[in-house]
Amino acid sequence: MSGLPVTAIATPRRGAAGRTGLWRVERPVIDHSRCIKCLLCWLYCPEGAVVRHEDNSVEIDYDYCKGCGICANECPVRAITVVAERE
Amino acid sequence: MVTIKELTREEYWLPGNSSCPGCPAALGLRMLGKALEGKFVLVVPASCTTVIQGIYPATPSRVPLLNIAFAASASAASGLRAALRIRGLKVPVVVWAGDGGTADIGLQALSGAAERNEDILYICYDNEAYQNTGIQRSGATPYGAWTTTTPLGKREHKKDVPMIVAAHGVPYVATASIAYPLDFVEKVRKAASKSGFRYIHLHAPCPVGWRFPPSKTVEVGRLAVETGMWILYEIEDGVLRLTGRSRVLLDPSKRKPIEEYLRAQGRFSHLDERDVEELKRYVEARWRELKKLLEERGGCLR
Numbered sequence: 001m002s003g004l005p006v007t008a009i010a011t012p013r014r015g016a017a018g019r020t021g022l023w024r025v026e027r028p029v030i031d032h033s034r035c036i037k038c039l040l041c042w043l044y045c046p047e048g049a050v051v052r053h054e055d056n057s058v059e060i061d062y063d064y065c066k067g068c069g070i071c072a073n074e075c076p077v078r079a080i081t082v083v084a085e086r087e
Numbered sequence: 088m089v090t091i092k093e094l095t096r097e098e099y100w101l102p103g104n105s106s107c108p109g110c111p112a113a114l115g116l117r118m119l120g121k122a123l124e125g126k127f128v129l130v131v132p133a134s135c136t137t138v139i140q141g142i143y144p145a146t147p148s149r150v151p152l153l154n155i156a157f158a159a160s161a162s163a164a165s166g167l168r169a170a171l172r173i174r175g176l177k178v179p180v181v182v183w184a185g186d187g188g189t190a191d192i193g194l195q196a197l198s199g200a201a202e203r204n205e206d207i208l209y210i211c212y213d214n215e216a217y218q219n220t221g222i223q224r225s226g227a228t229p230y231g232a233w234t235t236t237t238p239l240g241k242r243e244h245k246k247d248v249p250m251i252v253a254a255h256g257v258p259y260v261a262t263a264s265i266a267y268p269l270d271f272v273e274k275v276r277k278a279a280s281k282s283g284f285r286y287i288h289l290h291a292p293c294p295v296g297w298r299f300p301p302s303k304t305v306e307v308g309r310l311a312v313e314t315g316m317w318i319l320y321e322i323e324d325g326v327l328r329l330t331g332r333s334r335v336l337l338d339p340s341k342r343k344p345i346e347e348y349l350r351a352q353g354r355f356s357h358l359d360e361r362d363v364e365e366l367k368r369y370v371e372a373r374w375r376e377l378k379k380l381l382e383e384r385g386g387c388l389r
Contacts, residue, residue, distance in 0.1 A: 010143050010144050010145055010146035011145065012147065012148060012149040013147075014101045014102055016140075016145035016147045040091070043094070045114075045117075046106065046113040048098045048102045056092065067108060068302055068304070069301065073305070074305055
């Protein structure tokens with residue numbers, strides 16, 4: 001058990017609950033040709049799984065996206081569609 | 088006004104945590120982290136957020152976080168603040184508690200800390216029931232709502248905690264909604280810039296307990312505000328003013344019919360006409376009170 005802190009203090013980590021993207025039954029897909037970089041999907045993603053790049057373009061981190069679909073629901077130009085997740 | 092683009096890209100509540108899909112608490116914690124750019128200490132009583140932290144040795148929280156017993160968050164935060172003061176640290180101490188831990192179990196400690204004007208920021212994220220233990224009613228559950236302990240719908244109205252806190256005469260009280268994150272961020276920053284006891288009540292629609300699809304969390308939160316069921320305001324030094332979307336809703340004709348809010352959620356699906364009328368009466372009465380307060384006394388509570 002070496003490497004663990006002496007006290008019961010947890011350390012911050014992405015994926016503290018594992019690869020939560022595996023929970024997904026539906027997958028949001030961004031159509032970048034329609035995206036207006038308003039960042040609403042980034043703002044409203046409860047998971048922080050919408051990655052915002054320097055130039056304010058966005059990308060979904062499928063390792064952790066749980067597929068709630070809020071991004072698609074809030075996108076003002078319908079640039080995000082939700083499709084069924086496959087094996 | 089805070090804009091989306093000026094919010095930091097940095098995340099202080101990391102992805103891959105144990106929150107349910109569409110969780111309003113996780114969204115609120117993200118926004119809190121961005122509002123204060125990670126420079127604060129959290130105190131969390133038993134709540135969904137205890138679960139969202141996951142299990143040792145990893146946590147999604149990049150800020151120091153103290154887990155504490157259900158009834159004790161405001162007291163623990165008071166002590167923590169005192170200890171930090173002795174060490175000469177100015178870092179804000181923020182309580183992040185659910186509605187059960189605030190309206191019911193933590194109310195005594197909350198009232199005590201408010202009365203002593205402790206230098207803490209207390210945020211209640213209100214998902215209107217004990218969601219993580221299995222959707223039991225709380226004092227903050229609204230009239231008519233189904234929960235597992237109110238199978239026919241709750242018979243009592245929602246406890247008005249922000250006004251209870253305001254009655255203590257504390258420097259800052261505000262309501263907010265996860266559907267309006269920038270308004271929330273602004274209130275957190277304003278609260279953090281003040282000293283003494285500060286309180287923010289954050290409306291947080293829960294897809295699991297309120298029975299709506301997880302994609303609708305923000306939409307349901309927005310409907311709560313647009314129908315007047317949830318009112319955005321702040322009370323600075325005893326003076327109330329409406330904020331954001333709620334500013335234009337004093338005129339009843341500007342408010343959407345509350346049925347739009349009720350229909351979006353399974354927890355209200357059993358309501359009959361009389362229940363809907365009772366909710367309408369309650370909402371109208373609250374707005375009338377606010378209108379009177381604003382028009383006759385300029386928002387002065389005392």
